[in-house]
Amino acid sequence: MPDAASTQIVFLLFPGITQLDFTAPAQALSRMPGAKLAAAAASLDPIATDSGFSLVATHDFDTCPLADIVCVPGGHGVVDALGDAATIAFLKRQAASAQWVTSVCTGAFLLGRAGLLAGKRATTHWAYTHLLPLVGAEPAPGRVVEDGRVVTSGGVTSGLDFALTLIARLKGDAVAQAIQLAIEYDPAPPFAGGHPDRAPAAVTEGLKARVYDAAAARMAAALGG
Template identity: 85%
Template sequence: MTDTPNITIVFLLFPGITQLDFTAPAQALSRLPGARLAGAAASLEPIATDSGFAIVPTHDFATCPRADILCIPGGHGVTDALGDAATIDFIARQAAHAQWVTSVCTGAFLLGRAGLLAGKRATTHWGYTHLLPIVGAEHQSARVVEDGHIVTSGGVTSGLDFALTLIARLRGDAVAQAIQLAIEYDPAPPFVGGHPDCAPEAVTAGLKARVYDAAAARMEAALKA
């Protein structure tokens, strides 16, 4: 019987990360047979998330192992990370040898800044999809978009869908289904409305006005800087 090969899964960590962009796919991927997870940041200091608690990296950029799967989460901290040369260089170096290069939410723009989305179909959080052409990507409306070895996913909770999709590619549908069952991922939200396509128009307009119009403008400025 052949041993299951190890697979190294590297997550980029940065201040202002949306913790579920990281922790949701990490929870599923950690159950992948042979998985070894690493959380890499510029230093080993705790990383402040958007949820009021911190995450401690396992590696800094210099000591991080080579990724078989590279995952770039999103968050409002992406706008600052776009201007950090060490972060972008780390993404580019890891992506050069990775079997799969992935993102959750606005992490797509960090892939784009590293030159990895040019000519690719991609997705991101619905509040920012109109900015994908700035990094050379074509928006495809889906929770998970695969274009070659590049896999992007929509906002926040889409990271779990991406992780299960990738597990199925790597180890087969049965393994992915078993992991989905183990974590009891059986969504039955109390409201229909997790995307503008189905949310009440007033709810979408209010959220855009309170959060995403300004956030997208900051993202656009950072991308064009």
């Protein structure tokens, strides 16, 4: 794709979204040559995030332009969004003509509810990967998993990896590397424990007991599993 080509990127917003699932890839993708970003929600009312502040969409479902890239962030609000017919209908409509269909974290389950992960290799937040077969997907390892035009990414911070991966596919490695440098994405976390494969077992089990066992059960119930 030539650098001058316009690429319409549409993010789906909903109450209870994890803001970094949206804002991290949006920051990287917005710097891609020719990128045009839109954030679509059921209305233009402020949308409560999980961080104590709200976001405002640029478009509602009826006025949003058709996407070349559609991206679905995650968050605990996915459970409610799974049952919202207008949200799922919008996603199906956008995906029908999109070049790329993508998700961050538990946004994968909204892709699945829309029928977009059937038979696809996919990933999501580590606490929910065992539920991917409920939407017809095959769980696959990795922070970013590509299967044809479908690109899914793991939890929260994986959204930056996804965005840079997709930029490289569209515009070449040099463009993606320049954007990575521009945003100084040079992670050097204080602990080597961002995934259960590396985190101390007591930390993982404690977090699951406090948050994710119940959260995964709610997701399973919403998916009918």
